[in-house]
Amino acid sequence: MVLDRTAPKVRAICCIGAGYVGGPTCSVIAQRCPHIKVTIVDVNPVRIAAWNSDTLPVFEPGLDEVVKECRGRNLFFSTDIDDAIREADLIFVSVNTPTKKSGVGAGYAADLHYVEASTRRIASVSDAPKIIVEKSTVPCRTASSMRVILEANSRPGLRFDILSNPEFLAEGTAIRDLSAPDRVLIGSLSTPEGKAAARALAAVYENWVPPEKIFTTGLWSSELSKLAANALLAQRISSINAMAAICEATGADVDEVAHACGLDARIGPKFLKASVGFGGSCFQKDILNLVYLSDSLGLPQVAAYWKQVITMNEYSKARFAQKVVQTLFSTITNKKIAVLGFAFKKDTGDTRETAAISLCKDFRSENALVSIYDPKVPEAQIWLDLTEPGVVDDGQKVKQQVTIAASAIEACKDAEAVVIATEWDEFRTLDWATVYKSMKKPAFVFDGRSIVDAAALRKIGFQVHSVGKGPEIQDPVWA
Numbered sequence: 231m232v233l234d235r236t237a238p239k240v241r242a243i244c245c246i247g248a249g250y251v252g253g254p255t256c257s258v259i260a261q262r263c264p265h266i267k268v269t270i271v272d273v274n275p276v277r278i279a280a281w282n283s284d285t286l287p288v289f290e291p292g293l294d295e296v297v298k299e300c301r302g303r304n305l306f307f308s309t310d311i312d313d314a315i316r317e318a319d320l321i322f323v324s325v326n327t328p329t330k331k332s333g334v335g336a337g338y339a340a341d342l343h344y345v346e347a348s349t350r351r352i353a354s355v356s357d358a359p360k361i362i363v364e365k366s367t368v369p370c371r372t373a374s375s376m377r378v379i380l381e382a383n384s385r386p387g388l389r390f391d392i393l394s395n396p397e398f399l400a401e402g403t404a405i406r407d408l409s410a411p412d413r414v415l416i417g418s419l420s421t422p423e424g425k426a427a428a429r430a431l432a433a434v435y436e437n438w439v440p441p442e443k444i445f446t447t448g449l450w451s452s453e454l455s456k457l458a459a460n461a462l463l464a465q466r467i468s469s470i471n472a473m474a475a476i477c478e479a480t481g482a483d484v485d486e487v488a489h490a491c492g493l494d495a496r497i498g499p500k501f502l503k504a505s506v507g508f509g510g511s512c513f514q515k516d517i518l519n520l521v522y523l524s525d526s527l528g529l530p531q532v533a534a535y536w537k538q539v540i541t542m543n544e545y546s547k548a549r550f551a552q553k554v555v556q557t558l559f560s561t562i563t564n565k566k567i568a569v570l571g572f573a574f575k576k577d578t579g580d581t582r583e584t585a586a587i588s589l590c591k592d593f594r595s596e597n598a599l600v601s602i603y604d605p606k607v608p609e610a611q612i613w614l615d616l617t618e619p620g621v622v623d624d625g626q627k628v629k630q631q632v633t634i635a636a637s638a639i640e641a642c643k644d645a646e647a648v649v650i651a652t653e654w655d656e657f658r659t660l661d662w663a664t665v666y667k668s669m670k671k672p673a674f675v676f677d678g679r680s681i682v683d684a685a686a687l688r689k690i691g692f693q694v695h696s697v698g699k700g701p702e703i704q705d706p707v708w709a
């Protein structure tokens with residue numbers, strides 16, 4: 231996009247929400263734009279204290295270095311939300327938009343009350359014009375509700391321009407994604423003021439993003455593009471996981487199938503890694519949001535189509551757990567199962583919607599003894615994730631069945647089976663011979679990420695089951 235010098239200049243940015251998106255995104259803006267003051271605010275004082283400490287609340291490769299470079303220079307973390315709003319000429323709203331748990335649309339619709347609370351606060355505190363940017367992932371036409379709230383609650387005549395600027399970073403690669411994004415999408419009204427606001431935000435990104443990667447659309451297209459991108463990505467994973475089930479039943483190898491398909495330039499190789507199932511805070515939430523939107527628009531067939539992506543993901547997780555039980559002679563009662571990895575993917579400590587939670591719950595319901603190791607997820611988080619809220623004494627029951635190990639080797643000692651739930655690099659290079667010696671026999675490995683060298687492990691003596699790989703020994707004529 232070509233820079234228009236008449237666009238308002240951004241001198242101070244406020245980011246409401248110091249989470250996985252607000253923190254890294256605005257830290258990178260501060261790094262790349264030393265002339266802009268960036269203040270990231272949050273209602274959670276513990277989170278802000280962590281951002282101001284040596285142990286950041288979010289583990290993300292490269293983030294520590296960015297924050298250390300800018301904090302105290304032009305990057306600030308604060309709980310003084312009103313002050314930061316007043317000072318800023320551009321405000322990112324980067325608060326959480328989880329799936330509603332109760333009320334209308336429960337289990338599908340996005341809970342927008344954090345977005346609304348932020349919008350009301352901006353309206354009541356602002357004493358000068360502001361550009362307000364939806365950074366949170368929101369349903370289509372949320373900007374319209376924000377405008378109504380702003381106009382009804384602010385000083386008469388005060389100007390607000392609302393933009394949509396969805397974030398496409400993936401956890402674990404956030405700094406890389408923010409530093410060199412595939413694209414920056416800015417949605418605005420097509421009025422002269424809307425376009426000028428879009429240009430002002432584009433000018434911020436142009437400090438490091440090539441102009442041809444910044445593109446503008448209408449507000450509603452921008453909002454919907456975020457939901458669409460996540461739905462398409464998740465759909466690829468569910469599609470390849472559906473193929474994985476066929477591979478396991480036939481002797482085909484899902485990695486070979488994915489490679490063969492990905493060589494077609496129209497399909498491409500990315501996001502075709504079969505797995506125990508996708509996790510993370512976004513895919514499920516955003517597809518459910520799309521399902522709700524489709525239903526609300528009177529499009530039940532469209533809703534059913536996208537819902538199937540989630541159904542297949544649930545099936546993938548359950549199928550994997552069932553395979554463990556069936557292979558261990560149909561019972562895992564009192565058997566020790568080592569679960570390697572608890573985060574929803576490698577290089578993050580985030581456990582939101584991680585497949586490991588489903589697996590551990592299934593193993594617990596079969597009365598197994600579960601030993602978990604993850605290099606980055608804090609112990610307290612694992613206990614929290616495995617405890618059923620509202621179930622009396624469940625916290626204690628969990629601790630009778632589950633242990634948390636300090637290393638992979640420790641988790642695997644005396645286990646009957648090892649389950650790889652996250653693709654951490656250290657599991658590829660684990661001393662598998664030592665693991666084998668310490669385990670009960672026969673020793674099983676269930677590779678939910680297909681990362682280990684199955685042939686090498688079989689040579690050691692393991693029985694290996696990798697997701698999407700056919701049976702080990704087939705009909706001798708064809709094997």
Ligand SMILES: NC(=O)c1ccc[n+]([C@@H]2O[C@H](COP(=O)([O-])OP(=O)(O)OC[C@H]3O[C@@H](n4cnc5c(N)ncnc54)[C@H](O)[C@@H]3O)[C@@H](O)[C@H]2O)c1
Binds near residue numbers: 247251274324367397
């Ligand atoms: N996590 C990701 O990788 C990712 C990527 C792209 C987009 N998104 C979207 O970005 C949004 C934020 O996601 P996240 O993962 O950073 O969430 P998060 O839960 O990590 O962070 C949100 C923060 O907002 C704060 N907050 C809530 N209401 C507030 C208010 N009224 N005033 C001040 N602070 C408030 C919370 O205390 C919390 O710290 C969501 O809409 C999500 O869908 C997330």
Ligand SMILES: O=c1ccn([C@@H]2O[C@H](COP(=O)(O)OP(=O)(O)O[C@H]3O[C@H](CO)[C@@H](O)[C@H](O)[C@H]3O)[C@@H](O)[C@H]2O)c(=O)[nH]1
Binds near residue numbers: 500502503508509574
């Ligand atoms: O081929 C693949 C790719 C991913 N996954 C799994 O899918 C989940 C999500 O992975 P990924 O998309 O890499 O991480 P997220 O941080 O959830 O990022 C997604 O969700 C974000 C929040 O909306 C978007 O900004 C990103 O563009 C989008 O990739 C994880 O459990 C992965 O292990 C697979 O099983 N197979």
